[in-house]
Amino acid sequence: MKTAIYYFSGTGNSLVLARDLAAQLGDARIIPIARTLISGWDEQADIVGIVFPVYMFGLPLIVADFLKALKVKPGAYVFTGATLGGLPGRAHTLARQILKRRGITLAAGFSVRMPGNYTPLYEAIPQDQQEKLFRGQKERVKEIARIVEQRKGACREEKPLWINSLLYALVYKIGIAQIPPAGKDFRVTAACNKCGLCEKICPVANIHLRDGKPVWLRHCQQCMACLQWCPQEAIQYKQSTQGRKRYRHPEVTAQMIMEQR
Ligand SMILES: Cc1cc2nc3c(=O)[nH]c(=O)nc-3n(C[C@H](O)[C@H](O)[C@H](O)COP(=O)(O)O)c2cc1C
Ligand code: SF4
Ligand code: SF4
Structure with a gap:
């Protein structure tokens, strides 16, 4: 089954998640969102992944813009993969809402913990903690690939819901x-x-x-x-x-x- 994984990344976490998922799924290619917005979509893919970092408990603006224009073939399995330093907020739910307006169903939203990169608030975490998160990411990729291969519906990983919803409402709507x-x-x-x-x-x-x-x-x-x-x-x-x-x-x-x- 042909897979297209679109990604956006500033410091590499989402790029690695996209690349590892593509390797695990086979017959998959990774495509940068920044370029796709200019050059167009792969509309033949059976499975479409959108991988991005969480920003302010929601979606980076470029990812929201990408979703507003995304084209997929009828019946394609669409999922989101968010990398994050702490909490995902409602990034997957926001993606689902945008896609729904375009008649596209978001089948699953996966959240993957990685080192945070927002230096205005904190510095890089120590090496040993980074390595622990990288090991966790490699394991998560296998789990996510198993779900995606079976084209299973899976919940959007945004737990605990109350705090993610609150942070999204307080931070994203104003901050973005x-x-x-x-x-x-x-x-x-x-x-x-x-x-x-x-x-x-x-x-x-x-x-x-x-x-x-x-x-x-x-x-x-x-x-x-x-x-x-x-x-x-x-x-x-x-x-x-x-x-x-x-x-x-x-x-x-x-x-x-x-x-x-
Ligand atoms: C502007 C900005 C906002 C961020 N907001 C969040 C956030 O709301 N929640 C969170 O867990 N991590 C947040 N982060 C951390 C990133 O989501 C995380 O480090 C991500 O894995 C970076 O991915 P990248 O290396 O692909 O750019 C933020 C980072 C940036 C740059
Ligand atoms: S700011 Fe840094 S990356 Fe940019 S030109 Fe100067 S040294 Fe090079
Ligand atoms: S932080 Fe802004 S200016 Fe710097 S690389 Fe990212 S998008 Fe460009």
Whole structure:
């Protein structure tokens, strides 16, 4: 059965989940959401996965936009795979609602714990804790693939429901609109050596270089790729990220993130 797994990723967690699921399912390919929005869909797939990081207890804006335009063949099995540092909020439910308006049924929503990457609030967790989560992710992939292969309906993993619903209502509905202009809150320090990587790695081309240094536009997704991958740690967000340990998935290279565009 032909499988297409669409993904969006800033620091590699969702890319690894998409890639591992594709390997487990066979006859599957992974397709970056950022590029699909420009080049179009694989409408022949029997199984369609959408893999993304949870943002503010909901969907990244680019993923919501993607779902609003998604095309699948009639009868395709559609599932979501969310990677998250703590709680999924109502990301799968929001995906289900968007898809329902397009006449597409979301069969299952899987949540997978991974290291958090939101450096404005916290730094990367210690190595041993990261490795424990990576081992858990590899096991989860096998379970998820078993369910998907059988095209089983499965619940959307958003437990405990009351707290996820509350956080979604309090944070997502107000917070998500603040994300695109958040580019204004990034800054570059004197440590920048004008390597140009940040401009290339931004999945949505929100960075321009001026005199070799980054300038942020106003359609940011807050994926943190620029801040996390800068080799000089020269990118900061507001006043909170200086000196905080950065996070990137160890199986992922900057080149792999760049290829989303
Ligand atoms: C803007 C932003 C908001 C986030 N919000 C949440 C959240 O609400 N709940 C959560 O568990 N993790 C949250 N995270 C952490 C990411 O979902 C998590 O680290 C994810 O695995 C990152 O995936 P990626 O490496 O594919 O980009 C957030 C990260 C970012 C950058
Ligand atoms: S990635 Fe870092 S060092 Fe390279 S241009 Fe961007 S800010 Fe400067
Ligand atoms: S500017 Fe940085 S945080 Fe915003 S979308 Fe681009 S890489 Fe992600």
